[in-house]
Amino acid sequence: MKNYRTKIISNxxxxxxxxxxxVLAPGFDEKAHPGQFVMFRVQRSLPPLLRRPFGIxxxxxLPADCDGLPPIEFVEIVYKVVGRGTSIMAELxxxxxxEVLGPLGNGFDxxxxxxxxxxxxxxxxxxxxxxxxxxxxxxxxxxxxxxxxRTRDDIFAVTEFERLGVETYISTDDxxxxxxxxxxxxxxxxxxxYPDAEVFSCGPLPMLNAVHNIxxxxxxxxxxxxxxxxxxxxxxxxxxxxxxAGHTEENPSYLCTCTVGPVFKSQxxxxxxxxxxxxxxxxxx
Amino acid sequence: MKAVTETSVKxxxxxxxxxxxxxxxxxxxxxxxxxxxxxxxxxLDLEKIGAIVTKGLSLKPKAGNPTPRIAETxxxxxxxxxxxxxxxxxxxxxxxxxxxxxxxxxxxxFFGNTLEExxxxxxxxxxxxxxxxxxxxxxxxNVKQGGIVFGxxxxxASEVVALVRKHLQKPLIVKLTPNVTDITVVxxxxxxxxxDAIACINTITGMSVDIHTRKPRLANxxxxxxxxxxxxxxxxxxxxxxxxxxxxxxxxGGIMRPMDALEFLIVGATAVQVGTANFVDPAAMMTIIEGIxxxxxxxxxxxxxxxxxxxxx
Numbered sequence: 390m391k392n393y394r395t396k397i398i399s400n401x402x403x404x405x406x407x408x409x410x411x412v413l414a415p416g417f418d419e420k421a422h423p424g425q426f427v428m429f430r431v432q433r434s435l436p437p438l439l440r441r442p443f444g445i446x447x448x449x450x451l452p453a454d455c456d457g458l459p460p461i462e463f464v465e466i467v468y469k470v471v472g473r474g475t476s477i478m479a480e481l482x483x484x485x486x487x488e489v490l491g492p493l494g495n496g497f498d499x500x501x502x503x504x505x506x507x508x509x510x511x512x513x514x515x516x517x518x519x520x521x522x523x524x525x526x527x528x529x530x531x532x533x534x535x536x537x538x539r540t541r542d543d544i545f546a547v548t549e550f551e552r553l554g555v556e557t558y559i560s561t562d563d564x565x566x567x568x569x570x571x572x573x574x575x576x577x578x579x580x581x582x583y584p585d586a587e588v589f590s591c592g593p594l595p596m597l598n599a600v601h602n603i604x605x606x607x608x609x610x611x612x613x614x615x616x617x618x619x620x621x622x623x624x625x626x627x628x629x630x631x632x633x634a635g636h637t638e639e640n641p642s643y644l645c646t647c648t649v650g651p652v653f654k655s656q657x658x659x660x661x662x663x664x665x666x667x668x669x670x671x672x673x674x
Numbered sequence: 675m676k677a678v679t680e681t682s683v684k685x686x687x688x689x690x691x692x693x694x695x696x697x698x699x700x701x702x703x704x705x706x707x708x709x710x711x712x713x714x715x716x717x718l719d720l721e722k723i724g725a726i727v728t729k730g731l732s733l734k735p736k737a738g739n740p741t742p743r744i745a746e747t748x749x750x751x752x753x754x755x756x757x758x759x760x761x762x763x764x765x766x767x768x769x770x771x772x773x774x775x776x777x778x779x780x781x782x783x784f785f786g787n788t789l790e791e792x793x794x795x796x797x798x799x800x801x802x803x804x805x806x807x808x809x810x811x812x813x814x815x816n817v818k819q820g821g822i823v824f825g826x827x828x829x830x831a832s833e834v835v836a837l838v839r840k841h842l843q844k845p846l847i848v849k850l851t852p853n854v855t856d857i858t859v860v861x862x863x864x865x866x867x868x869x870d871a872i873a874c875i876n877t878i879t880g881m882s883v884d885i886h887t888r889k890p891r892l893a894n895x896x897x898x899x900x901x902x903x904x905x906x907x908x909x910x911x912x913x914x915x916x917x918x919x920x921x922x923x924x925x926x927g928g929i930m931r932p933m934d935a936l937e938f939l940i941v942g943a944t945a946v947q948v949g950t951a952n953f954v955d956p957a958a959m960m961t962i963i964e965g966i967x968x969x970x971x972x973x974x975x976x977x978x979x980x981x982x983x984x985x986x987x
Contacts, residue, residue, distance in 0.1 A: 390716050392956055430954065435749050438901055439953060490956065620744055620751060620953040623717075625709035627755045628744035641737030643758060 390623075393417070393489045398451070398463055400481050405542045406470050407513070408479055409446070412489055414464040421448050423520035424496025424614055424652040427464060428622040429474075430488035431481065437474045439620050442647075444517040444591070445492060446546075464489065467545065469513045493622050494651050497521050497589055497612055499528060504585040508534045508555075509576055509600050511592025512543040517614050517652075519546065521589055522555045533558065533579060537572025537596065541565040573599040580607040590614070598664055601655050611655040615663075617646040624648035632659035686970035687977045688963070690724075690944050692922050693845035693870035695779050695806045697724035697945060700978060701935065701963050704926050704949030705730055705783035705809060705849070706755065710769040711776065717956035722963065724945060725779040728765070730811050732784065733791050733798070735761035745882050745891035750903030750928070751950060752880050754894035757785060757814055762798045770802060779806035781847065785814065792824075792834050796842040808844050810835065810869075813851030813876035814898075825851040825876075828863035839868030847924065850874040850915070852904075857911050858918040865919045873924040873947065874915055875908045901950040902928040909937050916942030916983065930958070932965020939966075942983035 398411040428440035443466040450460050470479050481487070499521065506525045510518045515536060525532045532555045538544045539562045550557055558575050559567025568575065573596065580586060584607065590600045591614035604611040619629035624645050631650070633642035636659045644650065644657075688699035702725035708714055711726040720726060738758025745752045760768065765782075773780050782805050786792035792810070799808050812825035812834060824834045835848055848864045850857060852875035861872055877898025882891040890896070908927020916923050925938030926947040935946045951958035966978070975981055 392717060435902065437746065438749060438950070439746050439751060488955070618742055618744055620753075620950075621707075621713075621956075623709075623713050623956065625707060625713045626744065626753070626953055627738060627758045628742075628753060630738070630741060630743070630758070643737055 390420070390491060390493060391416070393491075395487060395489060397481055397483055397485045397487060399483055400478070402479070403467070404545045407467060407542070407545055408470065408475075409465065409467045410478065410481075411463050411465045412487055413461060414448070414489060415462050417448055417462050417464045417492065421445055421464070421492040421520070422496035423499065423524050424517045425492040425494050426517075426622075426651055427466065427489050427491030427493065429466075429478070430490075431474060431477050437477070440488075440490065440622065441474045442493075442616070442619055442622060443468055444614065444651075446516050446519050447523070448520070464491070467513070467516045490622060494647055495649065497614070497652050498654070499524050501587060502528050502530055504587055505583040506530045506532045507576065507579055507583070507586045507588045508532060509537070509572055509588060509590040509592070509596075510534065511537045511572060511596040512539070514590070514592030514596070514614070515544075515546065517591050518589065519550065519553075522550060522553050526554050532556070535560070535572050535575045535579070536567075537561070537575075537592065538566075539563065571599070572596065573603060576600060576603055580604075580609055584609075588612075594663060598660065601660055604655065612652055613655055613658070614652045615646050615650055619647050622647045632662040633657055634659055636662065683971070684976065686967060686975055688967060688970070690978060690982070692924065692945055693807055693847060695725070695845055697779060698722075699724045699963050699966070700939065700943075700945035701959050701966070702781070702924075702945065702947055703727050703952055703959065704947035705811065707949040707952045710760075710765070710773065711780075712769070712772045714952065714956055718960050720776045721778050723778060723959050725781050725806065726773065726776065727781045727809060727947065728769070728783055729759050730757050730783045730785050730814070731759055731762050731765050731795065732757065732786060733762060733794050735759065735764060740893040742891065742893055743897075745897070747880070747882055747899065748903065750899050750901035751953075752882055752892055752897035752899055753877070754892045754897035756894065762795055766798075766802060770804065774804050780804060781807045781809050783809040783811055783849070785811040789834055789837060793837045793841050796838045800841075800843045805844060807847055807870075808842055809847040809849055809873060810838055811849050811876075812864075813849050813853075822851050822853060825860065826854050828859050831860050832863040832867040835864045835867035835869055845870045847871040847873050849876055851876045852907060852911055853879050858914050861915045861919050865921055869921060871922045871924060871944075872915060872919060873926055875904070875911050875927050878904050878907065900928065902930055902934075904928045905934060905937075909941060912938055912943050913941040913985070929962065930954070932962050932969060935962050935966060936969060936981070939978070939982050941985050944982055
């Protein structure tokens with residue numbers, strides 16, 4: 390984990406409102422695990438004051454002959470424009486300077502090679518699932534990705550996921566792409582078919598809640614990636630805590646999303662309190 | 675010729691003394707923005723900053739407030755963490771082993787829910803030989819008990835400082851709240867009650883509302899405002915306190931850049947604490963220290979004391 394004072398290699402809109410930004414990050418690749426995140430500082434002037442957290446989409450190496458650069462590592466994020474910070478980001482170009490702190494947090498536990506792996510991503514929640522899918526495929530697992538969105542605009546990187554060898558299933562609320570309806574309906578069907586599956590999910594809280602309830606019913610192990618407002622990203626500000634399982638007024642349990650998470654095994658979370666939070670994923674305002 | 679060149683780039687002496695503790699430079703983190711030190715070890719050399727100030731410690735572990743706990747505002751942030759901390763026992767057992775290895779003065783920030791608890795924590799702090807000093811928090815705006823209750827009433831402030839002074843066998847820094855009509859009254863009261871130094875200011879109570887949900891943006895409704903938005907208020911209050919007391923003053927409030935820290939030093943702060951800036955840039959204190967040094971060289975200042983309290987009218 391390090392603060393990279395670096396520059397943008399590319400920043401492109403890949404779907405209406407969704408951008409993909411690649412920045413130079415020497416030495417980043419070997420340290421990053423699926424599900425980890427970075428904190429972006431987009432400009433030195435204010436506002437915004439604080440950095441914004443973003444899930445890592447992927448890391449990699451630029452080819453040696455790319456614009457005459459030596460083979461050099463990059464980190465790539467996909468972000469949705471939702472507020473001031475992301476609007477500024479959308480205006481940035483190749484060569485512009487940014488600061489990237491990372492890789493941060495604890496990612497997905499992909500050690501189990503048993504059974505089917507079902508990934509459920511809603512909108513911007515698809516982002517951390519790419520590296521996860523890549524690693525699971527490399528581990529020899531069969532990976533199915535259920536992609537959900539309000540409209541077709543919320544579905545991106547389908548071909549890239551498929552190129553990894555992942556089977557994709559798309560559903561949208563308005564039926565503009567794939568099956569009409571909620572992604573969780575697809576999940577139920579898959580769990581009926583593959584009862585020994587393990588589920589990984591990231592997306593808006595209502596979706597995660599539904600995924601959690603379905604997994605409870607089918608007794609399926611579940612890991613979720615959460616998003617919370619945070620100031621530091623390194624466990625110092627204690628602003629991003631969520632309640633852990635068994636939390637009570639007398640015996641409270643608050644877990645830092647930045648250092649204990651952002652990925653949690655579902656049994657360690659207090660889901661009743663998560664249902665009350667009106668967090669809308671993609672809200673890196 | 676060579677000797678002249680060497681003299682002209684001689685590094686200025688930035689060391690200061692607060693309540694008998696010698697600091698290599700006047701820059702340290704503000705409590706609650708630097709964890710227990712170890713969190714920031716990957717980003718800066720902890721042996722290059724003036725001191726390490728811990729998260730506020732209490733007798734028993736404290737869970738803190740419900741979420742959301744933070745909200746960004748224009749040039750600032752509101753927080754209502756609620757003094758979440760591991761408690762004094764876990765601090766000694768799990769945090770001190772690392773801190774002990776760092777050659778930098780350690781200052782433990784602490785608080786209590788009741789007057790008695792303040793005294794109890796002070797006694798426990800005596801058991802940690804490596805602690806250079808303790809910083810008494812009578813200024814947290816986000817908890818129902820303790821904190822600000824003691825910091826807004828000069829008599830209560832005086833009582834808690836006197837009690838802690840009686841039990842604590844270490845230098846005592848008292849951290850004041852700006853949420854009072856006249857900070858100099860409280861400053862005078864804590865000095866008379868035995869404070870060896872005064873740190874100010876803690877955050878300013880604020881509130882922000884989400885206009886769509888019409889709910890406060892913090893679960894606690896109100897929170898403490900920090901960041902560059904509060905700096906001019908902080909500079910004014912530090913100036914007032916410096917004019918009032920004779921103990922050293924540590925200036926705090928929205929320091930992001932070297933020039934911000936210099937403002938506090940010029941009005942008379944002997945040292946400064948950097949808070950919100952640590953969140954924005956984990957190495958912010960290094961930039962600030964280097965900037966202070968560069969400013970001294972540029973201005974021909976060879977000892978930081980030539981700058982401290984050099985305000986002209």
